Amino acid sequence: MIKIAIVGFGTVGQGFAELLIRKRKEIEKAVGKFKITAIADSKSSISGEFSPSDALKMKRETGRLRDDVSATEIVRNAEYDVLIEASVTKIGGGDGVEYIRQALKRGKHVITSNKGPIVADFDGLMKLAEKNGVKLMYEATVGGAMPVIKLARKYLALCEIESVKGIFNGTCNYILSRMEEEKLPYEQVLKEAQELGYAEADPTYDVEGIDAAMKLVIIANTIGVRARYEDVEVTGITQITPEAFQVAAEKGYTIRLIAEVSKEKLRVSPRLVPKYHPLSIRGTMNAAMFKTDTAGNIFVVGRGAGKEETASAILSDFYEIYAGSR
Amino acid sequence: MSEVLITLIVELEDRPGQLLKVLQPISALGGNIVGIIHQRGKKTPLNRLPVEISFKIDGSKVENLIKELKSLGIVIRSFNEVRLTATTSVLLIGHLIHTDISDTISSIDSDGEAECVEMHVSMPEISGPSTAIITISASGEEKLKEALEKLREVCRRKEIMIIEPVNEELI
Ligand SMILES: NC(=O)c1ccc[n+]([C@@H]2O[C@H](COP(=O)([O-])OP(=O)(O)OC[C@H]3O[C@@H](n4cnc5c(N)ncnc54)[C@H](OP(=O)(O)O)[C@@H]3O)[C@@H](O)[C@H]2O)c1
Numbered sequence: 501m502i503k504i505a506i507v508g509f510g511t512v513g514q515g516f517a518e519l520l521i522r523k524r525k526e527i528e529k530a531v532g533k534f535k536i537t538a539i540a541d542s543k544s545s546i547s548g549e550f551s552p553s554d555a556l557k558m559k560r561e562t563g564r565l566r567d568d569v570s571a572t573e574i575v576r577n578a579e580y581d582v583l584i585e586a587s588v589t590k591i592g593g594g595d596g597v598e599y600i601r602q603a604l605k606r607g608k609h610v611i612t613s614n615k616g617p618i619v620a621d622f623d624g625l626m627k628l629a630e631k632n633g634v635k636l637m638y639e640a641t642v643g644g645a646m647p648v649i650k651l652a653r654k655y656l657a658l659c660e661i662e663s664v665k666g667i668f669n670g671t672c673n674y675i676l677s678r679m680e681e682e683k684l685p686y687e688q689v690l691k692e693a694q695e696l697g698y699a700e701a702d703p704t705y706d707v708e709g710i711d712a713a714m715k716l717v718i719i720a721n722t723i724g725v726r727a728r729y730e731d732v733e734v735t736g737i738t739q740i741t742p743e744a745f746q747v748a749a750e751k752g753y754t755i756r757l758i759a760e761v762s763k764e765k766l767r768v769s770p771r772l773v774p775k776y777h778p779l780s781i782r783g784t785m786n787a788a789m790f791k792t793d794t795a796g797n798i799f800v801v802g803r804g805a806g807k808e809e810t811a812s813a814i815l816s817d818f819y820e821i822y823a824g825s826r
Numbered sequence: 827m828s829e830v831l832i833t834l835i836v837e838l839e840d841r842p843g844q845l846l847k848v849l850q851p852i853s854a855l856g857g858n859i860v861g862i863i864h865q866r867g868k869k870t871p872l873n874r875l876p877v878e879i880s881f882k883i884d885g886s887k888v889e890n891l892i893k894e895l896k897s898l899g900i901v902i903r904s905f906n907e908v909r910l911t912a913t914t915s916v917l918l919i920g921h922l923i924h925t926d927i928s929d930t931i932s933s934i935d936s937d938g939e940a941e942c943v944e945m946h947v948s949m950p951e952i953s954g955p956s957t958a959i960i961t962i963s964a965s966g967e968e969k970l971k972e973a974l975e976k977l978r979e980v981c982r983r984k985e986i987m988i989i990e991p992v993n994e995e996l997i
Binding site: 665735739740741743744746747748750751753755756758760769770771772773774777779 | 915916917919920946947948950955956957958959961987989990991992
């Protein structure tokens with residue numbers, strides 16, 4: 501029986517719990533029996549014997565869970581084999597770092613969707629996992645549903661990955677493709693994106709390239725380029741004019757926010773992308789292109805965020821831990 | 827067809843119509859003028875005016891062109907041919923005019939091995955930022971890289987946003 505604890509019970513945490521309920525049969529066929537033994541949010545929790553469906557209902561209706569036991573106590577004391585860490589992203593790492601450390605020290609596997617801790621202490625956390633003979637998985641931190649981390653670590657394991665170029669922020673990609681299609685100024689499209697729920701009320705984290713840069717740091721470390729957030733040269737999209745798309749189009753280009761890592765460079769910046777290039781995708785999609793020595797260029801594209809998409813990335817890590825070598 | 831960049835300095839008599847005499851044969855042979863600089867301060871003792879003309883042209887036509895110019899009695903002071911093998915476009919956004927766009931662009935060409943061969947500026951409002959796409963050609967990937975590095979430097983200083991392409995593996 502695989503025992504699962506979930507810390508952070510917002511969009512992603514709930515999405516994962518729902519997926520476990522909905523796909524129980526398929527999942528059990530692949531990995532064996534499992535059970536959710538604990539759930540925590542920022543101020544409450546539930547553990548022991550409980551029905552995950554009831555916990556979801558209570559959270560939706562009251563905004564909290566049954567008990568006052570804190571997330572920290574759950575991580576330290578509850579009974580589980582794998583911790584799903586889906587609490588809120590903080591740039592310096594936040595509480596997530598401690599949750600992950602504590603779980604790893606207890607010899608528990610960790611699957612996280614939270615970029616903060618992975619960016620803040622990639623090496624430290626990976627070493628800690630190794631030392632304790634457990635896995636730390638983080639597919640959901642980058643590119644939502646599209647496979648990026650396991651693609652690099654597993655399927656391209658013996659390739660030299662010379663560079664990765666990608667679109668890792670759906671908000672920016674949406675704004676840029678709308679500016680292009682409608683010839684509208686940035687501010688107007690941003691407002692539209694906010695109304696549609698594609699951009700936050702404070703869009704800084706997305707439009708200034710911070711989110712994409714954090715994801716780039718994670719990819720960099722994954723392919724063996726040691727990097728910290730400060731190493732990334734970051735330019736956002738706020739200065740882009742509608743005319744920019746027109747003059748670029750005359751030369752057959754569009755403009756996208758591209759995150760790029762190679763041995764020489766880590767940068768997030770708007771770039772000219774030829775219209776025929778696979779990275780010239782539209783809307784909220786994400787995409788990544790791996791340039792390798794032996795496998796040539798590998799390209800993936802998919803939805804970069806969303807409840808189910810992120811939950812599916814967590815589920816793929818879960819599968820990897822328990823059935824990946826089968 | 828392999829394109830070359832020619833930088834030609836001719837000495838012209840300082841009266842109307844002289845420049846045209848040089849430009850006509852160039853365009854007749856399919857040449858594409860990139861820049862013309864009158865070196866007004868450098869008049870020769872015979873009161874001739876040196877003019878630097880740069881243009882792109884099919885390399886196989888250069889010999890004929892020079893012959894033609896000579897037969898028209900044009901004094902060629904110097905002649906420099908650079909094979910353009912590397913080309914890229916970059917987009918600039920910012921106060922391009924206030925910050926002297928011709929100075930910005932000439933920054934890339936310090937040794938004649940790289941040149942802005944095409945430019946399109948869009949300036950929607952006088953006070954607002956303008957946008958330009960420029961195409962840079964150089965005698966090789968290395969020279970193109972150098973030119974881009976110089977351009978980045980100038981743009982940083984002038985607070986101009988530079989948007990580079992993703993396709994060319996220059997960076
Ligand atoms: N949404 C996506 O599409 C997506 C995609 C990829 C990655 N992610 C990442 O996944 C994580 C969760 O995202 P989300 O969209 O689910 O966010 P969310 O809806 O805001 O939920 C965040 C959850 O974390 C809990 N939390 C906040 N601070 C906490 C703390 N100190 N200790 C324990 N729990 C805490 C919150 O508790 P309360 O419920 O009590 O407020 C909430 O349950 C984030 O790191 C995010 O960057 C999200």
